[in-house]
Every structure is written in structure tokens, then in C-alpha cells.
Amino acid sequence: xxxxxxxRSGGPGTDGSxxxxxxxxxxxxxxxxxxxxxxxxxxxRLAGVPLSTAHRLLGELSAWGALERGADGRYRIGxxxxxxxxxxxxxxxxxxxxxxxxxxxxxxxxxxxxLSVREGAAVVFVERICGRxxxxxxxxVGGRFAIHATGGGLVLLAHAPPEIQEQVLSETLQKFTxxxxxxxxxxxxxxxxxxLRGYALSDRQxxxxxFTVAAPIYGLSDEVVAALSLVVNHQGAEPAYLVPLVLSTAxxxxxxxxxxxxxxxxxxxxxxx
Amino acid sequence: xxxxxxxRSGGPGTDGSxxxxxxxxxxxxxxxxxxxxxxxxxxxRLAGVPLSTAHRLLGELSAWGALERGADGRYRIGxxxxxxxxxxxxxxxxxxxxxxxxxxxxxxxxxxxxLSVREGAAVVFVERICGRxxxxxxxxVGGRFAIHATGGGLVLLAHAPPEIQEQVLSETLQKFTxxxxxxxxxxxxxxxxxxLRGYALSDRQxxxxxFTVAAPIYGLSDEVVAALSLVVNHQGAEPAYLVPLVLSTAxxxxxxxxxxxxxxxxxxxxxxx
DNA sequence: CGGGACGCTTCCACCAACCAGAAGGGCGGC
DNA sequence: GCCGCCCTTCTGGTTGGTGGAAGCGTCCCG
Numbered sequence: 083x084x085x086x087x088x089x090r091s092g093g094p095g096t097d098g099s100x101x102x103x104x105x106x107x108x109x110x111x112x113x114x115x116x117x118x119x120x121x122x123x124x125x126x127r128l129a130g131v132p133l134s135t136a137h138r139l140l141g142e143l144s145a146w147g148a149l150e151r152g153a154d155g156r157y158r159i160g161x162x163x164x165x166x167x168x169x170x171x172x173x174x175x176x177x178x179x180x181x182x183x184x185x186x187x188x189x190x191x192x193x194x195x196x197l198s199v200r201e202g203a204a205v206v207f208v209e210r211i212c213g214r215x216x217x218x219x220x221x222x223v224g225g226r227f228a229i230h231a232t233g234g235g236l237v238l239l240a241h242a243p244p245e246i247q248e249q250v251l252s253e254t255l256q257k258f259t260x261x262x263x264x265x266x267x268x269x270x271x272x273x274x275x276x277x278l279r280g281y282a283l284s285d286r287q288x289x290x291x292x293f294t295v296a297a298p299i300y301g302l303s304d305e306v307v308a309a310l311s312l313v314v315n316h317q318g319a320e321p322a323y324l325v326p327l328v329l330s331t332a333x334x335x336x337x338x339x340x341x342x343x344x345x346x347x348x349x350x351x352x353x354x355x
Numbered sequence: 356x357x358x359x360x361x362x363r364s365g366g367p368g369t370d371g372s373x374x375x376x377x378x379x380x381x382x383x384x385x386x387x388x389x390x391x392x393x394x395x396x397x398x399x400r401l402a403g404v405p406l407s408t409a410h411r412l413l414g415e416l417s418a419w420g421a422l423e424r425g426a427d428g429r430y431r432i433g434x435x436x437x438x439x440x441x442x443x444x445x446x447x448x449x450x451x452x453x454x455x456x457x458x459x460x461x462x463x464x465x466x467x468x469x470l471s472v473r474e475g476a477a478v479v480f481v482e483r484i485c486g487r488x489x490x491x492x493x494x495x496v497g498g499r500f501a502i503h504a505t506g507g508g509l510v511l512l513a514h515a516p517p518e519i520q521e522q523v524l525s526e527t528l529q530k531f532t533x534x535x536x537x538x539x540x541x542x543x544x545x546x547x548x549x550x551l552r553g554y555a556l557s558d559r560q561x562x563x564x565x566f567t568v569a570a571p572i573y574g575l576s577d578e579v580v581a582a583l584s585l586v587v588n589h590q591g592a593e594p595a596y597l598v599p600l601v602l603s604t605a606x607x608x609x610x611x612x613x614x615x616x617x618x619x620x621x622x623x624x625x626x627x628x
Numbered sequence: 629c630g631g632g633a634c635g636c637t638t639c640c641a642c643c644a645a646c647c648a649g650a651a652g653g654g655c656g657g658c
Numbered sequence: 659g660c661c662g663c664c665c666t667t668c669t670g671g672t673t674g675g676t677g678g679a680a681g682c683g684t685c686c687c688g
């Protein structure tokens with residue numbers, strides 16, 4: 083059990099972008115939400131792959147369906163890749179389980195409800211229900227954000243492996259507002275508090291008008307697999323009223339996922355291990 | 356303009372699974388909704404790639420984040436791939452535009468509302484709102500289905516390129532119920548009718564109790580990019596009442612996408628070309 | 629308690645698949 | 659009409675890829 087992660091011992095790929103696979107993946111890596119459609123030359127330049135090599139590899143990716151080409155010749159992410167991505171246990175399947183309960187929480191509050199997971203040292207938003215009249219948020223489904231600022235991020239970081247925490251604490255903490263935590267010692271205190279209380283509060287740390295309550299969601303192995311957060315306007319925010327709501331919904335989702343801390347762990351096939 | 360598709364001329368990859376890229380993609384291809392988590396040996400066998408080669412390539416994919424490993428060593432689709440897939444213009448971005456209008460349609464009917472696109476000769480479901488009391492459907496977001504049976508499939512096939520239509524007509528048409536179209540000539544007539552009327556009806560062709568109304572959604576270049584469908588119980592289904600509803604919603608979505616047939620094509624950045 | 633089967637990981641020498649420079653052609657902009 | 663940008667194709671040298679085999683650890687079953 084606990085197979086050591088393969089090719090840590092300086093195999094090919096460690097020394098830069100030398101292997102075919104790394105080039106292939108580098109080509110895919112240049113697509114972003116801001117630039118979802120790119121020409122061959124752009125991809126070649128951005129990925130640092132010679133033009134003719136990029137041309138050949140992109141041709142193979144397109145033939146398979148990972149990429150598509152528009153009538154103008156530009157490449158974009160193909161539907162096949164979307165289908166494949168929809169199989170990621172921490173993506174769509176997690177969303178499917180959590181969404182009904184998130185909707186209940188939305189009906190009770192009519193505020194923004196967000197579901198996020200941790201990927202390395204970043205937060206990734208898996209689902210989002212944004213109320214029409216609710217405070218606007220900067221997040222996007224499938225998008226990333228700095229982990230030290232958002233409410234969900236604080237929850238996920240507080241329960242992340244030590245090496246991830248040390249990594250975040252050792253890097254510069256980007257400031258979004260004057261309330262954003264930017265000192266490692268402060269962050270360390272906040273994380274301890276999050277672990278102690280079982281939820282996180284983020285008061286105007288991302289935008290000047292948002293107040294977030296976030297709670298951890300547990301999986302089969304009793305580890306934190308996701309975070310549920312509720313984003314309201316910081317004026318008139320009532321933590322005493324919001325915290326139990328978020329905690330309760332997060333617990334319900336954990337139970338559906340089969341978390342050991344909850345009884346009746348029926349039919350939990352998601353996020354095994 | 357209209358760059359010819361690359362490497363049609365018998366480049367590497369035509370002769371089988373010989374290139375590194377094709378092997379890499381073959382490894383990804385073995386993941387399905389039914390088998391979202393696989394061991395190294397399983398992947399190696401299913402993909403037809405030697406064990407040690409698979410091991411090395413899977414290691415690279417995991418290092419990049421395309422795959423993840425559970426504590427038991429099994430591989431699964433990673434969040435990075437989900438993030439990348441969420442950039443597919445025909446996936447999440449299309450969903451984002453269509454969802455509000457789909458919800459309006461759901462509120463008006465409380466029936467199943469589905470959004471699908473064509474990938475080759477198959478239908479892929481991009482979004483789905485299933486009413487609690489509505490008739491159950493076999494579809495899954497991110498899942499495929501036979502194009503000749505579903506309502507959305509008939510719409511998409513009716514407006515597909517001739518070679519796709521011929522391909523479907525020449526293959527065996529799988530039967531799901533006794534009402535499923537299984538004769539090429541019948542299908543040909545139905546497709547002509549769908550083009551003429553501008554919508555498709557599917558009466559118990561997938562399940563014994565479902566009746567579907569589907570309408571095309573047009574994109575920037577005035578081609579059909581998706582299909583909107585409403586699935587109701589076949590008993591008491593009122594096409595005269597349902598068809599205008601679906602057509603109207605589909606037209607609204609087309610307008611948001613910037614279809615030329617509709618005025619006020621404001622801010623249409625999706626599905627360009 | 630011991631044997632065997634299975635699965636993961638690592639190693640290495642051969643070799644062919646890949647790389648990248650250069651040339652060719654089409655389109656649009658100045 | 660000229661120039662520049664971008665895409666596409668071709669080719670020989672060489673570097674990264676291949677996969678058989680061996681080494682282990684684990685689990686199952688006798």
C-alpha cells in the first residue's frame with residue numbers, strides 16, 4: 083500500500099521540457115480563460131515549442147478530439163477533453179452530490195453559494211450559485227484563486243498537508259484589499275483558529291464589500307476534500323446566523339460523501355481514498 | 356482561409372498506435388464513467404500499451420495533474436484536466452449562456468430540460484435540469500448517446516454535414532424501444548421533416564415513457580451549434596403547447612450567442628466560427 | 629505459516645521516432 | 659504590387675523512447 087510516487091528519482095522530464103509528453107502537455111497549458119482560442123504560432127511561442135513540432139503535435143491532439151479548429155484555423159479546447167474532464171471525481175461528480183444541498187442553502191439565504199477544492203496551493207471553484215441581487219464575486223467555475231484570501235481557501239489551507247502550508251507561508255501573500263492577510267504569522271494564527279472552530283470567516287479580504295463564511299466538507303477517509311462557502315455583503319452580515327447554516331449544509335454534504343464522522347454513510351462511491 | 360486539416364497525408368499515427376502522443380491519448384481514453392478509477396495494469400491492458408511504458412507515461416501525466424492517484428495507487432482523472440476541459444467553448448461557456456434561459460423554461464414547465472451538442476456521430480449532453488417529479492432520463496452531463504434516437508440528436512443530425520449523416524445512415528441503428536427509428540429511409544424522411552419544420556419530436560424512441568421536443572440553437576456563423584430539448588411524459592404530452600415554448604427559448608439562446616438571424620447580437624464572444 | 633500469484637517500480641541497451649531547420653505557398657495589410 | 663505573417667510539408671541526424679526482465683512488496687490461499 084501507499085505506492086511511492088513514480089519517477090521522483092530524476093527521470094526524464096525533470097530537467098526541463100524535454101520529453102514528448104511534457105511538450106504535449108505544455109501545448110495544452112497555454113490555453114486560459116482569457117485566451118481560449120489561439121493560433122499555431124501563438125501556441126508555439128507561448129509553450130516554447132518549435133513551430134513544426136507544435137504543428138505536428140497539435141495535429142495529433144486535434145485528430146483525437148482534445149483540440150478543435152475554428153474556420154479561421156485557430157485552436158481551442160475540444161469537447162472530448164471536456165468529456166474526459168467531467169470524469170474527474172473532484173469535479174462534476176462532486177458537484178452532482180453537493181448541488182441539491184447548495185440549492186437548499188441558496189433558497190434559504192439568496193446569497194452566493196460556492197463549492198471549492200484545493201489543487202496544489204490554489205483554490206479551484208467547482209460550482210457556484212450566484213444570486214441576482216447578491217454581492218458580485220470574482221470567481222468563475224473552473225477558475226483558480228489565491229488560497230490565503232478566500233474563505234474557502236482558508237478552510238482548505240487549514241486542513242492541507244504541512245508542506246503546502248509552508249509553501250504558502252513562505253511565498254508573498256498577494257494583497258487584494260487592505261483587509262487581505264499579508265503576514266505569515268497572522269495567517270498562521272488564522273489557520274489555527276479555523277481548525278479550532280471548524281469554520282472560516284473572511285471579511286472583505288477579496289473585495290471591499292464581501293463577507294464570507296466557509297466550512298469544510300469531509301470525504302470517505304475523514305479528510306477535508308472541499309469547502310462550502312457563503313458570500314454575503316459585509317454590511318449587515320450576521321455570522322451568528324450564517325455560520326450554523328453553512329456548517330449544517332457542509333455536514334450534510336459530508337454525510338452524502340460517506341464521511342466516517344457521520345452516520346448512515348449510504349452509497350458513497352465518490353472521492354474514495 | 357480554411358486551412359486544410361494537418362497530417363492527412365499518412366503521417367505518423369495513421370498506421371496504428373505508434374507515436375508517443377497516440378499512446379498518451381490512448382491511456383486517457385480508457386477512463387469512462389463506468390470505470391473512473393483504474394490501476395496501472397488495467398490501464399496498460401485496456402490501452403494496449405506495455406506496462407513499463409504505461410508506467411512512465413502515467414507518471415508524467417500525474418506530475419502534470421492530468422491524472423491523480425488515490426491512496427490505493429489507482430489512477431483517476433485529475434482536477435487539472437477538468438479545469439482545462441472547462442475552457443472548451445462548446446462545454447462550460449455554452450452552458451453559462453444557456454443555463455438562465457433553460458431555468459426559465461424549467462420554471463414554466465417543471466419538466467426535464469436538456470442541452471446537447473454533436474461530437475462526430477454522437478450526442479453529448481452539456482447540461483441538464485431534471486425536475487423531481489419529471490419522467491426519468493438516461494442522460495448524464497458529459498455523457499454520450501446515440502444520435503438517431505434522442506430528440507436533440509435528430510436536430511443535430513438533421514443539420515450535420517452530409518458525411519456525418521451518411522455515416523449514421525450506413526451503420527446499424529440501435530433500437531432502444533419498439534418506437535426507435537431503425538430504418539435508414541425512415542430516418543432520412545424524419546431528418547427532412549426536422550429541417551422543414553425547425554424542430555424535432557421523439558415519441559418513446561429512447562424510453563417507453565418519454566416524449567421529447569427539441570429545437571436547434573444557432574451560433575455566430577448561422578450554423579446549428581447545439582440543441583435544446585424538453586423531455587416530458589408521453590402520456591398527456593401536448594406538442595402544440597410545448598413546441599412554441601422550446602422554439603422560443605432556443606431562439607433566445609441563439610440571440611445571446613450572436614446568431615445572425617436575430618437582431619441585437621450583443622456581446623457574442625462564444626462559439627466564434 | 630509458507631508458497632505463489634499479482635501488481636508496481638526500476639534499470640538499461642538498442643533503435644527508430646522525433647526534432648527542427650529550411651523551403652514553399654497563400655492570404656492580408658500597407 | 660510588394661512585403662510580412664502564418665501555415666504546411668519535407669528530410670536526415672540524433673536523442674529520447676521502448677519494453678523485456680529482474681527486484682520487491684503485498685495479499686490471498688492452501
